[in-house]
Amino acid sequence: MATQVTATATADARRGSSFLRIAIALQTLTIFAQAVSAGLLLTSSYGETLHSAGARVMYGASMLYLLAAILAWKPGGGSPRPVWHASGFLVLASAQVVLGIAHVPSVHLPLGVLMFGLSVLALARR
Secondary structure, X not given: OHHHXXXXXXXXXXXXXXXXXXXXXXXXHHHHHHHHHHHHHHHOOOHHHHHHHHHHHHHHHXXXXXXXXXXXXXXXXXXXXXXXXXXXXXXXXXXXXXXXHOOOHHHHHHHHHHHHHHHHHHHHHO
């Protein structure tokens, strides 16, 4: 009986870990797409629409990352570290949205580069 409970807990932890990895990959992809749409913002008429829509998707991906981190941590009893990392990303994403709306590219652009680098690092660690 104890072996069955342990096997179920291990399967749940593995499932939560793969969901977390997918969420981080999605976040990384959306941040990269934002960099591409930022370039289009400077060169085409539809760039602003793409960048605005991409911002919403990127913010949603950051929220999904936090949800995945919580789900991977709670049932399996693992480390809460991914939850702190995901919370930090959500704070950075919130700052990105505020800075983008306020048109402060001197901080918005470097923060986007930092977020992409941190997201790639988080993906490599998973």
